Amino acid sequence: MKYIDEFRDGGVAQKIATRLRDEALPERQYSFMEFCGGHTHAISRYGITELLPANVRMIHGPGCPVCVLPIGRIDLAIQLALDKGAIVCTYGDTMRVPASDSLSLVRAKARGGDIRMVYSATDALQIARQNPGREVVFFAIGFETTTPPTALAIRNAHREGLANFSVLCCHVLTPSAITHILESPEVRQYGTVPIDGFVGPAHVSIVIGSAPYEHFAQEYRKPVVIAGFEPLDVMQAVLMLVRQVNEGRSEVENEFTRAVTSEGNLTAQALVSEVFELRTSFEWRGLGEVPYSALKIRPAFASFDAERRFGLGYQPVADNKACECGAILRGVKKPTDCKIFGTVCTPENPMGSCMVSSEGACAAHYSYGRFRDIPVRVETGVAA
Numbered sequence: 001m002k003y004i005d006e007f008r009d010g011g012v013a014q015k016i017a018t019r020l021r022d023e024a025l026p027e028r029q030y031s032f033m034e035f036c037g038g039h040t041h042a043i044s045r046y047g048i049t050e051l052l053p054a055n056v057r058m059i060h061g062p063g064c065p066v067c068v069l070p071i072g073r074i075d076l077a078i079q080l081a082l083d084k085g086a087i088v089c090t091y092g093d094t095m096r097v098p099a100s101d102s103l104s105l106v107r108a109k110a111r112g113g114d115i116r117m118v119y120s121a122t123d124a125l126q127i128a129r130q131n132p133g134r135e136v137v138f139f140a141i142g143f144e145t146t147t148p149p150t151a152l153a154i155r156n157a158h159r160e161g162l163a164n165f166s167v168l169c170c171h172v173l174t175p176s177a178i179t180h181i182l183e184s185p186e187v188r189q190y191g192t193v194p195i196d197g198f199v200g201p202a203h204v205s206i207v208i209g210s211a212p213y214e215h216f217a218q219e220y221r222k223p224v225v226i227a228g229f230e231p232l233d234v235m236q237a238v239l240m241l242v243r244q245v246n247e248g249r250s251e252v253e254n255e256f257t258r259a260v261t262s263e264g265n266l267t268a269q270a271l272v273s274e275v276f277e278l279r280t281s282f283e284w285r286g287l288g289e290v291p292y293s294a295l296k297i298r299p300a301f302a303s304f305d306a307e308r309r310f311g312l313g314y315q316p317v318a319d320n321k322a323c324e325c326g327a328i329l330r331g332v333k334k335p336t337d338c339k340i341f342g343t344v345c346t347p348e349n350p351m352g353s354c355m356v357s358s359e360g361a362c363a364a365h366y367s368y369g370r371f372r373d374i375p376v377r378v379e380t381g382v383a384a
Contacts, residue, residue, distance in 0.1 A: 007230030008046070016235040017051040024053040024242050031057045032241050033331055034199040035178065037064035037359025038229045044364040046231035056238065059331035062177055062286055063201060065142045066093045066357035067329060070283045071317035073170050074099040076307075077139045080168065081105075081113030084310055087131060088115045088168075089124035090139035093357045096350060100317050105139075121153035121167075128157070128165035137306045139168045145203040147171045147295065148268040151275035154297065154304050166306040169297055172282060174204050175212045176293035180284075181330065182220050195331070197241040199234065200226035202256055209264025213252045221250040228256040275301055283316055285353060286329030323352035328361050335362040342366060 024030060034040055040060050043049060049058060062068050074097055081088045088105070095105045095117055109115040114134075118124050124138035140150045150167060157165045178198065200213055205226045213224040223244040227237035237255045244251060254260055275298060282294030297305040306312065319326055323345070324338035335341050335354065345351040347363055354360035 004230065007228070007232045009232065012232055013046075013051060013235060016232065016239055020051075020056065020235070020239055020242060021053050023239070023246065024056055025246060026055065029055050029057065030196050030242060030245060031059055031194050032197050032199060032238060033059040033061045033181075033195050034234070035061040035063040035174065036199070036201040036204070036229075037067070037357065037361070037364075038202060039063070039199055039227065039234055040361050041359060041364045041368075042229050042231055042234050044368040048231055048234055051235065052238065056242065058238075059195065060328065060334070060361040061181070061198075061331055062284065062329040063143075063174075064354070064357050064359040064361075065146070065172065066091075066097060067325065067353045067360050068172065068177075068284045068286065069094070069097060069141055069170060069353065070285045071099050071319065072283065072315050073168075074105065075317060076312050076314065077105060077115075077137075077168055078103055078108045078113065079312070080137050080306065080310060081108055081115050082111065084135065086114070086135040086137045086310075087127060088113065088137050088139055089118045089127060090115075091119075091141065092117045093359075094139060094141055096356045097353050098320065098351065098356075121150045125153045125157060125162070125165060128162055132164060135164050135166070137166050137168055139170070141170045143172060143174050143201070143204050144207045144272075147272050147276070148207065148265075151271045154275050154301050155271070157304055158301055163303075166304045166309050167297065168306040168312075169276070169295060171276070171295045172284065173293050173295070174201055174208070175215070176290055177284060177287065178216060180287055180290045180293065182216070182222070195222065196245050197223040197225070199237045199241070200224045200252075202226065202228050202233075202259070205254075205256065205260045205264070207265050207268050210252050210254050210260055210262050211264070217250045217252050223250050223253070225253045226256050226260050228259065274298075283314075284329075285319070286326035320351055325352035325354040325362070328354050335365040338362070 080086045105115050128136035216222045225237040225240045227233045276295040277298050278292050279294045279296045281289045281291050284290050322340050324333050327333040345355050350356040354362035
Protein backbone atom coordinates (compact mmCIF):
# COMPACT_ATOMS: atom_id res chain seq x y z
CA MET A 1 0.00 0.00 0.00
CA LYS A 2 1.29 3.47 -0.94
CA TYR A 3 -1.21 6.03 0.28
CA ILE A 4 -2.40 7.00 3.72
CA ASP A 5 -6.09 6.33 3.05
CA GLU A 6 -5.26 2.71 2.29
CA PHE A 7 -4.20 2.30 5.92
CA ARG A 8 -7.62 3.62 7.03
CA ASP A 9 -9.80 1.36 4.86
CA GLY A 10 -12.87 0.37 6.88
CA GLY A 11 -13.47 -2.79 4.85
CA VAL A 12 -9.96 -4.06 5.51
CA ALA A 13 -10.35 -3.16 9.18
CA GLN A 14 -13.48 -5.31 9.38
CA LYS A 15 -11.62 -8.23 7.80
CA ILE A 16 -8.81 -7.97 10.36
CA ALA A 17 -11.42 -7.71 13.12
CA THR A 18 -13.05 -10.91 11.84
CA ARG A 19 -9.71 -12.70 11.91
CA LEU A 20 -9.13 -11.50 15.45
CA ARG A 21 -12.51 -12.82 16.57
CA ASP A 22 -11.75 -16.14 14.89
CA GLU A 23 -8.23 -16.52 16.28
CA ALA A 24 -8.51 -15.10 19.81
CA LEU A 25 -9.06 -18.14 22.03
CA PRO A 26 -12.28 -17.64 24.04
CA GLU A 27 -10.89 -19.40 27.10
CA ARG A 28 -8.07 -16.93 27.67
CA GLN A 29 -7.50 -13.19 28.17
CA TYR A 30 -4.99 -11.18 26.15
CA SER A 31 -3.38 -8.00 27.52
CA PHE A 32 -1.15 -5.99 25.20
CA MET A 33 0.54 -2.70 26.03
CA GLU A 34 0.95 -0.09 23.34
CA PHE A 35 3.96 1.82 24.59
CA CYS A 36 3.69 4.80 22.26
CA GLY A 37 1.21 7.65 22.69
CA GLY A 38 0.74 7.79 18.93
CA HIS A 39 -0.76 4.29 19.07
CA THR A 40 -2.99 5.31 21.99
CA HIS A 41 -4.42 8.13 19.91
CA ALA A 42 -4.94 5.88 16.89
CA ILE A 43 -6.83 3.40 19.10
CA SER A 44 -9.09 6.14 20.49
CA ARG A 45 -9.53 8.13 17.31
CA TYR A 46 -10.51 5.20 15.10
CA GLY A 47 -12.45 3.19 17.69
CA ILE A 48 -10.10 0.23 17.47
CA THR A 49 -11.08 -1.04 20.92
CA GLU A 50 -14.65 -1.55 19.68
CA LEU A 51 -13.35 -3.75 16.86
CA LEU A 52 -11.34 -6.04 19.14
CA PRO A 53 -12.73 -9.18 20.78
CA ALA A 54 -13.88 -8.65 24.37
CA ASN A 55 -11.01 -10.76 25.71
CA VAL A 56 -8.32 -8.65 23.98
CA ARG A 57 -7.40 -5.69 26.16
CA MET A 58 -5.16 -2.80 25.18
CA ILE A 59 -3.17 -1.20 28.00
CA HIS A 60 -1.91 2.35 27.63
CA GLY A 61 1.79 2.56 28.46
CA PRO A 62 4.07 5.48 29.36
CA GLY A 63 4.90 6.25 25.73
CA CYS A 64 4.48 10.02 25.80
CA PRO A 65 7.65 12.01 26.58
CA VAL A 66 5.68 14.95 27.99
CA CYS A 67 3.62 12.62 30.20
CA VAL A 68 6.65 10.97 31.81
CA LEU A 69 8.45 14.26 32.45
CA PRO A 70 8.59 14.74 36.23
CA ILE A 71 7.54 18.00 37.85
CA GLY A 72 11.05 18.63 39.17
CA ARG A 73 12.45 18.88 35.64
CA ILE A 74 9.87 21.48 34.65
CA ASP A 75 10.72 23.40 37.83
CA LEU A 76 14.35 23.57 36.64
CA ALA A 77 13.29 25.12 33.33
CA ILE A 78 11.12 27.65 35.16
CA GLN A 79 14.03 28.45 37.47
CA LEU A 80 16.23 29.15 34.46
CA ALA A 81 13.71 31.63 33.09
CA LEU A 82 12.60 33.40 36.26
CA ASP A 83 15.73 33.26 38.43
CA LYS A 84 18.57 33.06 35.92
CA GLY A 85 17.07 35.34 33.27
CA ALA A 86 17.64 32.89 30.44
CA ILE A 87 15.59 32.60 27.28
CA VAL A 88 14.06 29.11 27.61
CA CYS A 89 12.93 27.38 24.41
CA THR A 90 10.93 24.17 24.27
CA TYR A 91 8.21 22.27 22.43
CA GLY A 92 4.57 23.36 22.63
CA ASP A 93 3.19 20.47 24.69
CA THR A 94 5.78 21.05 27.40
CA MET A 95 4.60 24.61 27.97
CA ARG A 96 1.35 23.67 29.75
CA VAL A 97 2.45 20.80 32.01
CA PRO A 98 1.62 21.68 35.65
CA ALA A 99 4.66 22.29 37.84
CA SER A 100 5.20 23.34 41.46
CA ASP A 101 3.46 26.32 43.09
CA SER A 102 0.59 26.21 40.57
CA LEU A 103 3.03 27.18 37.83
CA SER A 104 3.70 25.91 34.34
CA LEU A 105 6.01 27.28 31.67
CA VAL A 106 3.09 29.23 30.23
CA ARG A 107 2.26 30.76 33.62
CA ALA A 108 5.93 31.49 34.25
CA LYS A 109 5.96 33.31 30.92
CA ALA A 110 3.01 35.40 32.12
CA ARG A 111 5.08 36.30 35.18
CA GLY A 112 7.78 37.75 32.96
CA GLY A 113 9.91 34.75 32.05
CA ASP A 114 11.24 34.78 28.48
CA ILE A 115 9.92 31.36 27.49
CA ARG A 116 9.40 30.57 23.83
CA MET A 117 7.76 27.71 21.96
CA VAL A 118 9.90 26.28 19.17
CA TYR A 119 9.42 23.50 16.65
CA SER A 120 12.98 22.18 16.75
CA ALA A 121 16.34 22.46 18.46
CA THR A 122 17.53 24.34 15.38
CA ASP A 123 15.01 27.09 16.15
CA ALA A 124 16.53 27.49 19.62
CA LEU A 125 19.99 27.63 18.09
CA GLN A 126 18.88 30.44 15.79
CA ILE A 127 17.45 32.38 18.75
CA ALA A 128 20.86 32.11 20.44
CA ARG A 129 22.54 33.52 17.34
CA GLN A 130 20.06 36.40 17.27
CA ASN A 131 20.54 37.21 20.97
CA PRO A 132 24.30 37.08 21.63
CA GLY A 133 23.93 39.00 24.89
CA ARG A 134 21.42 36.55 26.40
CA GLU A 135 21.72 32.99 27.67
CA VAL A 136 19.50 30.71 25.59
CA VAL A 137 18.55 27.27 26.93
CA PHE A 138 16.81 24.58 24.93
CA PHE A 139 14.65 22.46 27.25
CA ALA A 140 15.10 19.17 25.39
CA ILE A 141 12.63 16.35 25.98
CA GLY A 142 11.64 13.24 24.08
CA PHE A 143 12.49 9.64 23.34
CA GLU A 144 15.06 8.44 20.82
CA THR A 145 13.11 10.14 18.01
CA THR A 146 13.92 13.71 19.04
CA THR A 147 17.38 13.05 20.46
CA PRO A 148 19.42 13.22 17.19
CA PRO A 149 18.24 16.78 16.37
CA THR A 150 19.29 17.91 19.86
CA ALA A 151 22.67 16.25 19.42
CA LEU A 152 23.10 17.99 16.07
CA ALA A 153 22.27 21.37 17.60
CA ILE A 154 24.86 20.87 20.36
CA ARG A 155 27.51 19.78 17.88
CA ASN A 156 26.78 22.76 15.61
CA ALA A 157 26.93 25.15 18.58
CA HIS A 158 30.28 23.61 19.54
CA ARG A 159 31.68 24.03 16.03
CA GLU A 160 30.43 27.64 15.84
CA GLY A 161 31.72 28.49 19.29
CA LEU A 162 28.24 29.70 20.27
CA ALA A 163 28.94 30.55 23.89
CA ASN A 164 25.41 31.59 24.94
CA PHE A 165 23.63 28.35 24.01
CA SER A 166 23.02 25.36 26.29
CA VAL A 167 20.64 22.43 26.67
CA LEU A 168 18.63 21.21 29.66
CA CYS A 169 18.67 17.57 28.60
CA CYS A 170 15.71 15.37 29.54
CA HIS A 171 15.92 12.80 26.74
CA VAL A 172 14.81 9.34 27.89
CA LEU A 173 15.17 5.82 26.49
CA THR A 174 12.34 3.47 25.58
CA PRO A 175 13.89 0.00 26.21
CA SER A 176 14.92 0.92 29.76
CA ALA A 177 11.36 1.91 30.63
CA ILE A 178 9.96 -1.35 29.26
CA THR A 179 12.46 -3.31 31.36
CA HIS A 180 11.49 -1.29 34.43
CA ILE A 181 7.81 -2.01 33.89
CA LEU A 182 8.48 -5.74 33.58
CA GLU A 183 10.73 -6.30 36.56
CA SER A 184 11.08 -3.37 38.93
CA PRO A 185 9.85 -4.02 42.50
CA GLU A 186 9.34 -0.26 42.82
CA VAL A 187 6.85 -0.28 39.98
CA ARG A 188 5.19 -3.45 41.26
CA GLN A 189 4.55 -1.88 44.67
CA TYR A 190 2.65 0.92 42.94
CA GLY A 191 0.65 -1.62 40.98
CA THR A 192 1.09 -3.30 37.60
CA VAL A 193 -0.99 -5.35 35.22
CA PRO A 194 -0.26 -8.62 33.44
CA ILE A 195 1.24 -7.95 30.02
CA ASP A 196 1.27 -10.61 27.29
CA GLY A 197 3.10 -8.53 24.70
CA PHE A 198 3.93 -5.07 23.40
CA VAL A 199 2.99 -3.01 20.39
CA GLY A 200 6.43 -1.53 19.76
CA PRO A 201 6.98 2.19 19.05
CA ALA A 202 7.02 3.41 15.46
CA HIS A 203 9.13 6.58 15.26
CA VAL A 204 11.50 5.44 18.01
CA SER A 205 12.15 2.20 16.13
CA ILE A 206 13.01 4.09 12.94
CA VAL A 207 16.01 5.44 14.86
CA ILE A 208 17.04 2.48 17.05
CA GLY A 209 15.77 -0.36 14.84
CA SER A 210 14.03 -3.52 15.93
CA ALA A 211 17.09 -5.28 17.40
CA PRO A 212 16.93 -3.63 20.89
CA TYR A 213 13.60 -5.36 21.56
CA GLU A 214 15.05 -8.85 21.13
CA HIS A 215 15.97 -8.75 24.80
CA PHE A 216 12.32 -8.62 25.87
CA ALA A 217 11.35 -11.50 23.64
CA GLN A 218 14.25 -13.70 24.74
CA GLU A 219 14.68 -12.77 28.41
CA TYR A 220 11.09 -12.01 29.45
CA ARG A 221 9.25 -14.16 26.90
CA LYS A 222 7.19 -11.16 25.80
CA PRO A 223 6.43 -10.83 22.08
CA VAL A 224 6.90 -7.41 20.50
CA VAL A 225 5.36 -6.25 17.24
CA ILE A 226 6.57 -2.89 15.95
CA ALA A 227 3.69 -1.06 14.30
CA GLY A 228 2.96 2.12 12.37
CA PHE A 229 0.48 4.70 13.62
CA GLU A 230 -2.37 4.10 11.20
CA PRO A 231 -5.41 2.10 12.37
CA LEU A 232 -4.72 -0.88 10.11
CA ASP A 233 -1.11 -0.93 11.37
CA VAL A 234 -2.31 -1.22 14.95
CA MET A 235 -4.97 -3.84 14.22
CA GLN A 236 -2.54 -5.97 12.23
CA ALA A 237 0.00 -5.73 15.07
CA VAL A 238 -2.60 -6.92 17.58
CA LEU A 239 -3.45 -9.86 15.30
CA MET A 240 0.24 -10.74 15.06
CA LEU A 241 0.54 -10.62 18.86
CA VAL A 242 -2.50 -12.87 19.30
CA ARG A 243 -0.96 -15.39 16.93
CA GLN A 244 2.36 -15.34 18.79
CA VAL A 245 0.63 -15.93 22.12
CA ASN A 246 -1.50 -18.75 20.68
CA GLU A 247 1.56 -20.44 19.19
CA GLY A 248 3.70 -20.01 22.29
CA ARG A 249 6.17 -17.79 20.47
CA SER A 250 8.01 -14.75 21.87
CA GLU A 251 9.60 -12.94 18.97
CA VAL A 252 10.17 -9.44 17.65
CA GLU A 253 8.13 -8.92 14.52
CA ASN A 254 8.10 -5.82 12.37
CA GLU A 255 4.74 -4.78 10.95
CA PHE A 256 6.16 -1.34 10.08
CA THR A 257 8.58 -2.64 7.44
CA ARG A 258 8.03 0.41 5.24
CA ALA A 259 10.02 2.53 7.72
CA VAL A 260 11.78 0.32 10.30
CA THR A 261 14.82 -1.91 9.78
CA SER A 262 16.66 -4.21 12.16
CA GLU A 263 19.65 -1.90 12.59
CA GLY A 264 17.84 1.44 12.51
CA ASN A 265 19.39 4.74 11.48
CA LEU A 266 23.10 4.23 12.07
CA THR A 267 24.01 7.83 11.24
CA ALA A 268 21.60 9.15 13.87
CA GLN A 269 22.83 6.62 16.42
CA ALA A 270 26.46 7.66 15.86
CA LEU A 271 25.57 11.34 16.32
CA VAL A 272 23.75 10.64 19.59
CA SER A 273 26.67 8.55 20.86
CA GLU A 274 29.12 11.34 20.02
CA VAL A 275 27.27 13.95 22.08
CA PHE A 276 25.46 12.01 24.82
CA GLU A 277 26.16 9.32 27.39
CA LEU A 278 23.95 7.38 29.81
CA ARG A 279 22.76 8.75 33.12
CA THR A 280 22.97 6.21 35.93
CA SER A 281 19.39 7.04 36.92
CA PHE A 282 16.53 9.36 35.96
CA GLU A 283 13.08 9.97 37.42
CA TRP A 284 10.10 9.14 35.21
CA ARG A 285 6.64 10.37 36.09
CA GLY A 286 4.64 7.34 37.19
CA LEU A 287 7.64 4.98 37.23
CA GLY A 288 9.97 6.60 39.75
CA GLU A 289 13.74 6.33 39.37
CA VAL A 290 14.64 4.21 36.34
CA PRO A 291 18.29 3.08 36.04
CA TYR A 292 20.19 3.93 32.84
CA SER A 293 17.04 5.29 31.22
CA ALA A 294 18.11 8.76 30.15
CA LEU A 295 20.94 10.67 28.52
CA LYS A 296 23.26 13.43 29.65
CA ILE A 297 25.71 15.55 27.70
CA ARG A 298 29.26 14.20 27.45
CA PRO A 299 32.14 16.07 29.16
CA ALA A 300 33.52 17.05 25.73
CA PHE A 301 30.41 19.23 25.31
CA ALA A 302 30.06 20.20 28.98
CA SER A 303 29.91 23.94 28.23
CA PHE A 304 26.54 23.31 26.54
CA ASP A 305 25.06 21.45 29.53
CA ALA A 306 22.65 23.81 31.29
CA GLU A 307 22.68 21.75 34.49
CA ARG A 308 26.44 22.28 34.81
CA ARG A 309 26.52 25.83 33.48
CA PHE A 310 23.90 27.12 35.92
CA GLY A 311 24.67 24.76 38.82
CA LEU A 312 21.18 23.30 38.86
CA GLY A 313 20.25 20.72 41.48
CA TYR A 314 17.35 18.39 40.84
CA GLN A 315 14.65 17.97 43.49
CA PRO A 316 11.83 15.41 43.00
CA VAL A 317 8.31 16.73 43.48
CA ALA A 318 5.21 14.66 44.22
CA ASP A 319 2.30 14.72 41.78
CA ASN A 320 -1.08 16.27 42.53
CA LYS A 321 -2.84 13.80 44.85
CA ALA A 322 -6.08 13.98 42.86
CA CYS A 323 -4.31 13.11 39.60
CA GLU A 324 -4.06 9.47 38.51
CA CYS A 325 -1.45 10.05 35.77
CA GLY A 326 1.11 7.84 37.50
CA ALA A 327 -1.21 4.83 37.55
CA ILE A 328 -2.40 5.52 34.01
CA LEU A 329 1.19 5.63 32.74
CA ARG A 330 1.81 2.20 34.29
CA GLY A 331 -1.34 0.80 32.72
CA VAL A 332 -2.90 0.14 36.12
CA LYS A 333 -5.81 2.49 35.57
CA LYS A 334 -7.68 3.90 32.60
CA PRO A 335 -8.23 7.64 32.20
CA THR A 336 -11.89 7.15 33.03
CA ASP A 337 -10.90 5.68 36.42
CA CYS A 338 -9.68 9.11 37.51
CA LYS A 339 -12.26 11.02 39.56
CA ILE A 340 -11.32 14.39 38.07
CA PHE A 341 -11.12 13.24 34.45
CA GLY A 342 -13.41 15.24 32.17
CA THR A 343 -14.71 17.41 35.01
CA VAL A 344 -11.97 19.27 36.90
CA CYS A 345 -9.30 18.00 34.51
CA THR A 346 -9.81 18.85 30.83
CA PRO A 347 -7.46 19.86 27.98
CA GLU A 348 -8.33 23.50 28.72
CA ASN A 349 -7.56 23.05 32.43
CA PRO A 350 -5.17 20.08 32.75
CA MET A 351 -4.33 18.84 36.22
CA GLY A 352 -1.82 16.25 35.00
CA SER A 353 0.58 15.61 32.15
CA CYS A 354 -1.59 12.89 30.53
CA MET A 355 -4.22 15.52 29.72
CA VAL A 356 -1.73 18.15 28.55
CA SER A 357 0.12 16.29 25.84
CA SER A 358 -1.32 15.72 22.40
CA GLU A 359 -0.11 12.12 22.83
CA GLY A 360 -1.39 11.61 26.39
CA ALA A 361 -3.88 8.86 27.15
CA CYS A 362 -6.29 11.22 28.94
CA ALA A 363 -6.19 13.71 26.08
CA ALA A 364 -6.91 10.88 23.63
CA HIS A 365 -9.93 9.64 25.58
CA TYR A 366 -11.28 13.16 25.97
CA SER A 367 -10.60 14.40 22.44
CA TYR A 368 -12.23 11.44 20.72
CA GLY A 369 -15.19 11.06 23.04
CA ARG A 370 -14.02 7.89 24.81
CA PHE A 371 -15.11 9.44 28.12
CA ARG A 372 -18.80 9.21 27.24
CA ASP A 373 -19.20 5.81 28.86
CA ILE A 374 -18.58 7.28 32.35
CA PRO A 375 -21.73 6.93 34.51
CA VAL A 376 -23.39 10.32 34.99
CA ARG A 377 -25.18 11.42 38.13
CA VAL A 378 -28.44 12.92 36.95
CA GLU A 379 -28.87 15.16 39.94
CA THR A 380 -25.54 16.96 39.42
CA GLY A 381 -24.86 16.35 35.75
CA VAL A 382 -21.26 15.42 36.46
CA ALA A 383 -19.38 12.19 36.05
CA ALA A 384 -19.64 9.75 38.92
